[in-house]
Amino acid sequence: MSSMQYPPSFYAASANAAPPRPALQGEIETDVCIIGAGYTGLSSALFLLERGFSVCVLEAAKVGFGASGRNGGQIVNSYSRDLDVIERSVGAEQARLLGDMAFEGARIIRERVTRYGINCDLxxxxxxxxxxxxxxxxxxxxxxxxxxxxxxxxxxxxxxxxxxxxxxxxxxxxxxxxxxxxIHPLNLALGEAAAVESLGGRIHEQSPAIRIERGPSPVVHTAHGKVRAKFVIVAGNAYLGELVPELAAKSxxxxxxxxxxxxxxxxxxxxxxxxxxxxxxxxxxxxxxxxxxxxxxxxxxxxxxxxxxxxxxxxxxxxxxxxxxxxxxxxxxxxxxxxxxxxTLSRLPQMGRLGDNIYYSQGCSGHGVTYTHLAGKVLAEALSGQAERFDAFADLPHYPFPGGRALxxxxxxxxxxxxxxxxxxxx
The missing domain is CATH 3.30.9.10 (D-Amino Acid Oxidase, subunit A, domain 2)
Structure with missing residues (x-):
């Protein structure tokens, strides 16, 4: 497998130093296997580690390789569809929960930067x-x-x-x-990755997930290893490919x-x-x-x-x-x-669960810097048995694109x- 490096951007050229993170070799066990080391995956990992879970993150290329390390770097509150659209689309209680969370992502970013001393030009x-x-x-x-x-x-x-x-x-x-x-978005991701490792989390770069073996104890397979876990979080977003076909059809x-x-x-x-x-x-x-x-x-x-x-x-x-x-x-x-x-067709994020133990968050629709940080917290809550806020997102309709992606x-x-x-x- 050829090594996937950052595309030539200003962010890659001015990135903070980061240690090499070797590809997964062999079999390991963990509480949670996270697919994707962008903001969603890193935020989930941090909140889970802080709650006492063991965590392994698999990244197909390098930390922040996708949108998390290439975006405009703007901290923008709310969602890609604003709260008035949500109010017209869902019930009052669900709208209240989603509205209460709409400004939380920016606070999470600032808390992370302060707590872990992240140098990202905030x-x-x-x-x-x-x-x-x-x-x-x-x-x-x-x-x-x-x-x-x-x-x-x-x-x-x-x-x-x-x-x-x-x-x-x-x-x-x-x-x-x-x-x-x-912020400097790639440096934020690199700082969060360092925070994950400081809490005992494992990150393997150049380790794309090629198959998820579903069941009571799901197994995520890579080219040279596999991770057996109690839970899986799918956080690949636009770079997930066809790993989970039912998610690809709706984005x-x-x-x-x-x-x-x-x-x-x-x-x-x-x-x-x-x-x-x-x-x-x-x-x-x-x-x-x-x-x-x-x-x-x-x-x-x-x-x-x-x-x-x-x-x-x-x-x-x-x-x-x-x-x-x-x-x-x-x-x-x-x-x-x-x-x-x-x-997504609705321009609202998609969060949910496949079976009992595979969770996902995707489809920020261009509003991802703040939402992804919130998503990590909400997913960690759900895995800990506190599902009210998770359910507020999961109950949003996830529409397939008419005619699939091609049409x-x-x-x-x-x-x-x-x-x-x-x-x-x-x-």
Whole structure:
């Protein structure tokens, strides 16, 4: 088996040092075998170890290889479909439970960073930027909705105010979430992996799971070993492949593209984002950006349904960046990369159980940095016999894509084109 290394991204180039983690060889036994060393798997492992479980994590490539180490690095609260959609879709008690959890993931990240001394360039503050008056009205409603669930660290900004936090003339206003923020995502994953090992957890890289032997004591097989466990947590998300066919049928990997500029220098960086907040706009196919610790601008956007890698990422994303910041026309792009996230038809995450002892969480639909950290806590609770919060997620409907992934990708792309057109026309 050839070794799978990180794709060439700014994050990989600036990653903290990490020890080698050898592939699994032979047979081991553990309480919980976790498939995937991204945020979901690492968060689950930490919460389980803190509860006294023994844990082994199997990673097909390297810690944080997937979306956890390639994303935009933004800490964004709630879910990809917001709480008003959930309220209309489920009963009052289920909506209350999901609403109470919507802002927990960001608190978990900060607690982990503090408790385990993780160096991941954590900064506070995130902005939702409105391009149209209709989007600003939606942000007003979002503020009232979130405050109804006790989340009050919000400031509605008019056009003059948002120009104080981002030097872009596209926006008519915005919503500042002080509890939002941004991080170096790969370094967060590496720090969490080190925390897992400090508590006695085992992580094996270059160890893709090739088969799950189901039964009273499930066994996860790799090419050169196997793990016998009491429980299995499937946390592969967009990189799970066909290991669990019933999960693959209800989700679709999608690619998103990111670029990182050369260092801008302190003066230019401070002009663009004076408070060093991260920003995402309110379009259906949104753009997002932030500064790195060394004052590069990371800018991402775009979706490729079905997760095909585009031939020229810079050609897709650079025009979006220049539309927001024409003053960067002469700035060089040092890095361009893509990564996959997992989309569900409802845009809500999927959490559940297969049989009595195989648990899963997947389908963050582009909202994964906070949700995955919450998911780890909820899964650990469920394995410990506290299933109320797990059931609130598990009871959400998990729809299959019409026609499967092959037909679902073009249909979803058509729908996205429609909503993108509405954005451009201001509807």
């Amino acid at each position: 900064k506070n503050g995130g902005v939702f930027a409105a391009i149209t008056a209709k989007q600003l009205k939606h942000l007003e409603s979002q503020q009232r909705l979130w405050e109804r669930y006790g989340h009050t660290q919000l400031e509605l900004m008019d056009q003059a105010r948002i120009r104080q936090v981002v030097d872009c003339d596209q926006y008519v206003g915005g919503l500042l979430d002080v509890s939002g923020g941004h 679709m990997p999608c690619g998103t593209q990111v670029i990182a500029t050369e260092p801008l220098g302190e003066e230019l960086a401070r002009r663009l984002l004076p408070q060093d907040y991260c920003v995402e706009d309110c379009n259906y196919l949104l753009d997002y950006y932030r500064l790195t610790a060394d004052k590069r601008l990371i800018f991402g956007g775009g979706v490729v349904y079905g997760a095909r890698d585009p031939a020229n990422i810079e050609a897709i994303i650079r025009p979006k960046m220049l539309k927001a910041f024409p003053q960067l026309a002469q700035v060089k792009i040092d890095y361009a990369w893509t990564g996959n996230f997992l989309l 679902g990708a073009p249909l979803t792309q058509l729908g996205a084109w429609y909503y993108s057109l509405r954005d451009r026309l201001g509807f």
